[in-house]
Amino acid sequence: MRSSSGKWDDLTVRVASSAAMVVVGAAGVVLGGIWFQMMVVFVTAVLIWELWMMIAPDLPTQGMLQAALTASVLSGMLAYATPLGLLLFLVVPVIGSWRVKHERLSFFFFSLGIQIAGWGLVTFRDDYGWVWILWVICVVVATDVFGYIIGRSVGGPKFWPKVSPKKTWSGTAGGWVAAGLTGYLFTFFTSAGLEVVLLSVILSFASQLGDVAESALKRRMKVKDSSTLIPGHGGLFDRFDALLGASLFMLFVAGAFNVPGVAF
Numbered sequence: 001m002r003s004s005s006g007k008w009d010d011l012t013v014r015v016a017s018s019a020a021m022v023v024v025g026a027a028g029v030v031l032g033g034i035w036f037q038m039m040v041v042f043v044t045a046v047l048i049w050e051l052w053m054m055i056a057p058d059l060p061t062q063g064m065l066q067a068a069l070t071a072s073v074l075s076g077m078l079a080y081a082t083p084l085g086l087l088l089f090l091v092v093p094v095i096g097s098w099r100v101k102h103e104r105l106s107f108f109f110f111s112l113g114i115q116i117a118g119w120g121l122v123t124f125r126d127d128y129g130w131v132w133i134l135w136v137i138c139v140v141v142a143t144d145v146f147g148y149i150i151g152r153s154v155g156g157p158k159f160w161p162k163v164s165p166k167k168t169w170s171g172t173a174g175g176w177v178a179a180g181l182t183g184y185l186f187t188f189f190t191s192a193g194l195e196v197v198l199l200s201v202i203l204s205f206a207s208q209l210g211d212v213a214e215s216a217l218k219r220r221m222k223v224k225d226s227s228t229l230i231p232g233h234g235g236l237f238d239r240f241d242a243l244l245g246a247s248l249f250m251l252f253v254a255g256a257f258n259v260p261g262v263a264f
Contacts, residue, residue, distance in 0.1 A: 210245020
């Protein structure tokens with residue numbers, strides 16, 4: 001009989017991989033400028049490659065071309081961004097949807113969202129500073145880590161079993177609590193008011209939706225992970241899906257509403 005501790009077998013590798021990504025990511029966030037831009041461009045290109053390989057693994061060369069095109073488009077947008085130039089984000093989705101043999105809409109919308117989310121993170125870093133980006137990352141990481149631990153410990157009803165069979169309501173709620181506490185901690189050393197606590201909880205939910213969206217795609221494509229690049233996590237898409245959801249949500253909030261706490 002398998003020991004009950006078996007459900008924690010991947011925790012050490014998972015935490016070690018997370019720690020390494022946090023260190024590299026934190027360095028890029030603090031340094032900002034071209035360093036953060038290069039990191040985001042690289043990650044975004046890899047995400048597009050993983051997306052392609054999930055949908056069309058029989059066309060690996062096309063996946064590499066889509067990744068290279070993504071890096072070129074995003075780099076150009078970061079250097080010479082204009083409102084009309086945002087239409088360039090349609091280049092990869094349109095070409096990729098034309099070249100892929102099936103799941104054209106899936107590639108179109110996921111690739112579009114990935115690019116916009118990456119662009120949004122760099123824009124937020126330039127406009128709001130590194131502490132703000134650190135807040136977003138900490139909320140996402142706290143949601144994932146504590147949601148994982150509480151979900152494994154408490155268990156209970158599944159959040160959406162047909163899409164993400166491992167996620168439970170206990171883990172989901174645990175992630176919200178962790179996110180709220182993370183937001184509260186930021187009130188002690190930033191100008192953020194208590195409204196950042198509620199915003200952190202909503203941001204946590206947006207990050208979970210990003211994770212669920214990728215889980216739905218993986219189940220549709222009948223793959224366990226987006227790739228095998230990161231021990232304990234699968235691919236970059238498996239690790240950054242939540243951050244993508246958070247970035248898209250904050251882009252919407254910052255652009256559509258004058259919400260206190262969006263910037264601090």
